[in-house]
Structure formats: structure tokens, C-alpha cells
Amino acid sequence: MADEVVLLDFWPSPFGMRVRIALAEKGIDYEGREEDLSNKSPLLLKMNPVNKQIPVLIHKGRPISESLIIVQYIDEAWSNNKSPLLPSDPYQRANARFWADYIDKKIYSTGRLVWGTTGEVQEKAKEELRESFRVLEKELAEKTYFGGDMFGLVDVALIPFYSWFYTLETTANFSITEEFPRLVSWAKRCMQRDSVSNSVPDQYKIYDFLLDLKKKMHSIE
């Protein structure tokens, strides 16, 4: 089928979640294919030979990689849709891209350090993550979503990370809910959208997955 949409994905991947949410927001039908990252499919290797990573969106036989690039592609390729992911004003669009970039630079890699390390390294990462949350809460202010009334790119970029909160709180011994109530309210608001709740796994499922992953990593050492 000419318009066929396929998503190469991995259920716990926050980057995969972003694309799932975007597709759902736009009401786009697609075939989701779960990849075994320890045994990557020939299709994945063919469609993303450069990075060999998920998510990969395949539209009309052509692949697009990198989650935020995919999300913007979805917004532009299905632009007649009533659910734009970016505002129409150039300055507001720049603002959205700026904050999506901030989240990419500051949140996921730091979160991984908080989860994967101990001692001083973990403490430093925890402080960096706290600082990033402070900055994000300030940007969110009293708005419903980061874009204002409209659920958009920045929300899509960040909300998958909510599935990591329980894991981070448990691993690094702090309460994101207590320290960043506004952020957690925003997250819960997002989770009330079907597109998000159907795309972002429950925090405990992610916790179990990450615990398992850590055990595997340690047993390899």
C-alpha cells in the first residue's frame, strides 16, 4: 500500500514512545514492529544503516530516523490534520524547537547516569537533573502544556521520561513528586490523553525492565 506506515520500535524506548504519541495524536494508522535489539532485524539494519537504532518510521517505503526528526516529519507530512504538533508562528515554533533540543541535551543522558551510576558520579548527575527539572518547571509556569493550551512537540519530547520517574526515585533516593509537583501535575495531565497513555508504559513495568537490564549488565561484567 502506497501510504503504508511502519514503525520499528522497542516498547521501553522513550524515543519510540515519542513517535507512538505523535502518530496517535494525528490519528495515523500504522504497523508497529517490535525489534529485538540484541538481534536486530535485516529491515532495521537496511532502514537505518548509519545508527542501527530504533525508532525508525517507514513511510511509503522511505525511512526516517531520530525521534524528534520523525515527530517533525509527521507534523509536516500530515499537515492538513487538525492536530498540529507545532504552532504556526515562527517564533513560537523556534521556542518549541529550543526546548525540545534542551530536553534532548539535558534530560535523557543525565537520567541514564542517575540510574546507572553510584556514589559521587550519581550525586552530581542527580544535581544536574534537579537543575534541569527546575528550569523546565520555570518554563512550564502556569501553562497547561509547554506550548500553552496546545499539546505539542515539547510535551511529546519530555513525557516519555515520566515512565522513568519511579526508577530514578528508587535508584537515587529522592522524590520527584515532592520536589517538582508542577512537573508531575503536567505529566499526569498528559497521561490523561489517550495518545500518551497508550504509548507510555506504566512506571513499574519500566522499573522491572530496567532492573532486569541492570542485572544482565552486571552479570556480563
Add this chain to the structure above:
Amino acid sequence: MGSQKEEVKLISFLCSPVCRRVEWGLRLKGIDYEYIEEDIFNKSNLLLELNPVHKKVPVLVHGNKAIAESLVILEYMDETWKQYPLLPQDPYERALVRFWIKFADEKVMYGGYVAMISIGEEQEKRVDEVRKGMDKLEELIKGKRFFGGDRIGFLDIALGWITYLLPVWEEVGSTKILDPLKCPAISAWVNNILNHPLLNDCLPPKDDLLAYNHRRRKQFNPSLYH
């Protein structure tokens, strides 16, 4: 239409390749702007006010709006000033351009910078990775004059640092990264850019680049400089 008449200022740093990207974009679009040089080792209150989140250059000021991050700025420029479009129109082509810029920034530019400040085995490892990245870019430009095709586009602007900064990194780091025999198309592209009438006088001075990058390399390897 009215917003196009508002004043444009660029907060920049002479030796910064990401600032240079924005300047090239302004040049190609024929936008008048005021250039404001920032001393990044002694940041001004203006910069801290305009970019409180990252406190970095470049920042484009358009009327009362401030935009930071070079690629965000360039996309803003493309959407605000329609002459000389930098990105292609087609969503898939746009996605490809964005993909390759991300790849080049992470694997080639960042890798190149680390290679410049590294020594020994670490440097060798980095240079190897960067060369592999270069090979991919070579495939991308084969048969074309510019990455954008017949004319300079977004990807050319983003990769522009290769033309004036990579030779400096090679010199400062005492290493060779771009091999004209292995990458003839990129080497030809470098010449096309350096001789382009709109850009050939918009290059950072080599002496300043050498001084700045030696400073960075010294920071990480003080014993090398005595």
C-alpha cells in the same frame, strides 16, 4: 510582513563555527544585521539576559525576540524570511537534511573537536571515528556541487566548519582527518564554498582560530605547552 522590517542583531563569537552558520544564513538571505561580538571568557549581561538557559552564542535578536541554538535560529530564519530558502520544501527531504546535520554534528564535528584536544591512543581512536563519518558525507555529496545540489543549502551551512575550522584542528592537533584522495568530492566542495562570492569574506581569521584552539588544547593537555 511587518516583522521582516524589525531590527536584526547577532550576538556572536569570532571563532565559533555555530555562530558562523547563522551569519552565512543571513548573508545568503540578504538580511541586514548588526554584529555584536561577545567575549565568551567574560560573558556580558546582555548575553546572560538573552540566553539565560545556556548562556551561549549565537543568539539572534529580531525586534524584541531572542532565539538561541544555531539550528533553531536557521529554521526560524527560513520561516520568517522566504527569500533564498535554506531547507527543501518536501517533508522527507527536510527530514533527511535534519538527520545528516545531527549525524555530522555528533559524529564529525564533536568528534573532530575531541580529536583536536586529545593525544596518543585516544586521539587515534577519535580520528578513526571522524574519518568514518567523513566517508559517509563523501557518499552524500558525490556527484553534486553542494550538499544542497546546485546551490548552497542548510546542510552546506551546517557543515561549513569543515572548510575553515577542520584544517585548523588538524594543525593544532597534529593530525590528518580529511584525505583529499579518499574524499575528493568533499575536497572539491570545500573549494566551492571558500570561493563563493557571498561567503568568501565571511570566514573567521585563521590566526584567531589557531590561537583559540591552541588555548582549548592547552586546557586539556597543559604539559604539551611549555
